[in-house]
Amino acid sequence: MTSVSFVRKACETRKPRVSTRGRSIFSDKNSFRYTSEWLPTAHQIERSFFMSNDDKSLAxxxxxxxxxIIFTPKYQRKVIYGQLRKDLGKILRKLCEMKDVEIIEAHAMLDHIHMLVRVPPKICISSFMGYLKGRSAVLIHEQHANLKYKYGNKSFWSKRYYVSTVxxxxxxxxxxxxxxEADD
Known part of the structure; x- marks a missing residue:
C-alpha cells in the first residue's frame, strides 16, 4: 500500500468531525481543512513507509x-574466462560478504563484470568500489601470478566504473x- 493510498484510506474510514458550532467542517464546499483527526498517526505512516519486506535495517x-555496477579489466582485455572467472567469483563474494554487501545478481563476461548489489548506507559507493577493485586485484595477483606481465604489479581493473541506482x-x-551473455 502506498503512502498516498494509505492516507486516503485513513481519511475515508473516519467520520467527519462536527465543529463546536454544530456544523460539519464540510459545510462550506469550497473550504477543506485538514484536522489532526483526519490524518494518520506518525506510527501508521512509519509502518507504511518503513516496513516493506525488501528493506534491511541498522540501529x-x-x-x-x-x-x-559495471567494471572492466585494464585495457578492456578479454581475460575473464576459465579458472580466473571462477576465482574472481569467489573473491568478489568473499569481499562483499566482509563489507555486509549482498550480491543480488552478478555475471562475468569476457571483458567486464555486471553486479546488482545491496550496499548499506554506512558505506559510500565510491569507497566500496575502491575497496572491491583494489582488494580483488591484490588477491587475483596472488592466485594468478602470470597476470603480472600483462597488467603490471598489483593492478588488474581499469580506473573507470559505471554505477546506477536501482x-x-x-x-x-x-x-x-x-x-x-546471449545479448553480447
Missing amino acids: YTRWNCKYH GLNQKTNEKYIREQ
Missing part, C-alpha cells in the same frame, strides 16, 4: 540501497544481467 535506519526496475536489471 535506527531502514534501508534499501541497490546499485547496478529502484522499481530491479526485475528488469536482474533479467538484463542474467541474459548478458
Whole structure:
C-alpha cells in the first residue's frame, strides 16, 4: 500500500468531525481543512513507509540501497574466462560478504563484470568500489601470478566504473544481467 493510498484510506474510514458550532467542517464546499483527526498517526505512516519486506535495517535506519555496477579489466582485455572467472567469483563474494554487501545478481563476461548489489548506507559507493577493485586485484595477483606481465604489479581493473541506482526496475536489471551473455 502506498503512502498516498494509505492516507486516503485513513481519511475515508473516519467520520467527519462536527465543529463546536454544530456544523460539519464540510459545510462550506469550497473550504477543506485538514484536522489532526483526519490524518494518520506518525506510527501508521512509519509502518507504511518503513516496513516493506525488501528493506534491511541498522540501529535506527531502514534501508534499501541497490546499485547496478559495471567494471572492466585494464585495457578492456578479454581475460575473464576459465579458472580466473571462477576465482574472481569467489573473491568478489568473499569481499562483499566482509563489507555486509549482498550480491543480488552478478555475471562475468569476457571483458567486464555486471553486479546488482545491496550496499548499506554506512558505506559510500565510491569507497566500496575502491575497496572491491583494489582488494580483488591484490588477491587475483596472488592466485594468478602470470597476470603480472600483462597488467603490471598489483593492478588488474581499469580506473573507470559505471554505477546506477536501482529502484522499481530491479526485475528488469536482474533479467538484463542474467541474459548478458546471449545479448553480447
